[in-house]
Amino acid sequence: MKEKIAFQGEPGAFSEEAARKFLSQYDPLPCSSFAEVFRAVEEGAALEALVPVENAIAGRVDDVYRLLPDMPFVIYAEHFLPVHMQLMTIPGRDENDLRIVRSHPMALGQCAQMIARRGLKAEVAMDTAGAAKALAATREEGVAVIAPEAAAALYDLEIIERNVQDADKNVTRFLRIGAETDAVWPDLLSGPVLTSIVFRVRNIPAALYKALGGFATNGVNLFKLESYQEDASFTATRFQAEFEGHPDEPPVRRALEELGWFSSDLRLLGVFPADPYRSAQSRRS
Numbered sequence: 001m002k003e004k005i006a007f008q009g010e011p012g013a014f015s016e017e018a019a020r021k022f023l024s025q026y027d028p029l030p031c032s033s034f035a036e037v038f039r040a041v042e043e044g045a046a047l048e049a050l051v052p053v054e055n056a057i058a059g060r061v062d063d064v065y066r067l068l069p070d071m072p073f074v075i076y077a078e079h080f081l082p083v084h085m086q087l088m089t090i091p092g093r094d095e096n097d098l099r100i101v102r103s104h105p106m107a108l109g110q111c112a113q114m115i116a117r118r119g120l121k122a123e124v125a126m127d128t129a130g131a132a133k134a135l136a137a138t139r140e141e142g143v144a145v146i147a148p149e150a151a152a153a154l155y156d157l158e159i160i161e162r163n164v165q166d167a168d169k170n171v172t173r174f175l176r177i178g179a180e181t182d183a184v185w186p187d188l189l190s191g192p193v194l195t196s197i198v199f200r201v202r203n204i205p206a207a208l209y210k211a212l213g214g215f216a217t218n219g220v221n222l223f224k225l226e227s228y229q230e231d232a233s234f235t236a237t238r239f240q241a242e243f244e245g246h247p248d249e250p251p252v253r254r255a256l257e258e259l260g261w262f263s264s265d266l267r268l269l270g271v272f273p274a275d276p277y278r279s280a281q282s283r284r285s
Contacts, residue, residue, distance in 0.1 A: 004029040006037045006046035009104075012129035012151035014083055018174050019050045022079045032126065034063045038071055041178065048076070048178040055083070056171045058109035064175075065226055068269065069198045069240055074183045075270025077176040078194065080277035085111050085165045088132065088151070089144040091158040102131040103146035111146050114164040120144070132157055171277070175270075185271040186246070192274035193246045197256075199263040200238045207262055208239070214258025215243060218251040238265075246271060 005026035007015035019028040029046045031037045040046040053068075054060045085107060089098065101108070101120040108115065108122045115122050125131035131145040136155035144160065145151075152159050186193050201207040215222045224242040245252040247268070260266055 002027045003047040004040075004045065006031050006040040006049040008032075008034050008037050008051065009127035010129040010133050010151075012132065012148060012154040013127050014081065014148050014172065015050060015052060015174070016129070017148060017150060018052075018079060018081045018172075021081065022174075023048075023050065023176065034067055038067060038073070038177075042072060048176060049073075050079075050174050050176055052106075052172050052174050054173050055106055055110060056169060057166055058106045060226075061106060065240070066228075068226075069228060069238055071177065072180075073177045074180045074268070075175050075196050075272055076178055076183060077272045078275045079174045079176065080275050081172050081174060083110070083165065083170045083172050084149065084163050085146050085170070086149050086152060086159045087111075087114065087144055087146055087161040087164045088157040088159045090135065090139050091156070093141075093158075095144075095160045097142050098144050099142040100140075101144045101146060102135070104128050104131070107146045110165045110170055113166045114161065129154070183270070186273050188246050188248055190273065192244065192279065193271060194242055194244060194274050195247055195252065195271050196240065196242045196269035197266060198238060198240045198269055199259065199266040201263050203237075208237075211259050211262035212241075214255035217258075218255045220245050220251055220255045240269065244274070 003026050005019050005023055006029045007019050008031055009015050011030055016028045029040060031040055034051060037049045037051060041049050051064050052061050053064050098120060100123055101115055102123045102125045104127045105124050107128050128147040129151040132147040132151035132155045135143055135145050136157060201211050212222065221244040222241060226240040228238045247253060247256060
């Protein structure tokens, strides 16, 4: 029997598509929320999790970033999935009668132009495939959903417009997450590596500037920084950052040492290979 990998959504969701494409050694385990995804790994119902963190059109997935700093796991890998949105409804319905379109907020954000062009009212659903499953069950009049092509086949819906995302280069980045005890950091010579960390800064003038100065002076490319207010005080702030390089590389080691002088509770969230998609995009740009 295969081990399971948890994902958020109903069967047919983009996260399941990503799990089957990149981690076919596992059986996907659907979960209703991202909190349930992490709980499935923590309680042993799944060995790992695969969660979306950002999309090229709609931006970051807030619910995941809110959970990342406190998760009792680490990041093993990143994967980039090209995303193609399909507009679908009950077979045989007149698409001119459509009034409402439902989907996950990220999917609605990726298809804003089509929604405006058709004059539809956007309504939020928990996930793309879940919206398709619900419509198939209720068979509401005047309602369509935005979901993956797999969901149309799975829930017997008719695709009435294909590839309705606002841009052709619509890509979602996923993180593969698991227990820290099972993590194997990539070798220094294995190729491009990314590091993800979480840390706090003291509430003093220029603390963040000084904490991150070592990345600039040591030539380390810091490409992501997320902030989190703590304790509802608006004075204590925690940050999650990602940068290019391995903690054992001298420039990165020096940058982290300097970070340590001006921050506290520094923790590695993961050291993992950069997905080949990154270098492919760099060559095109």
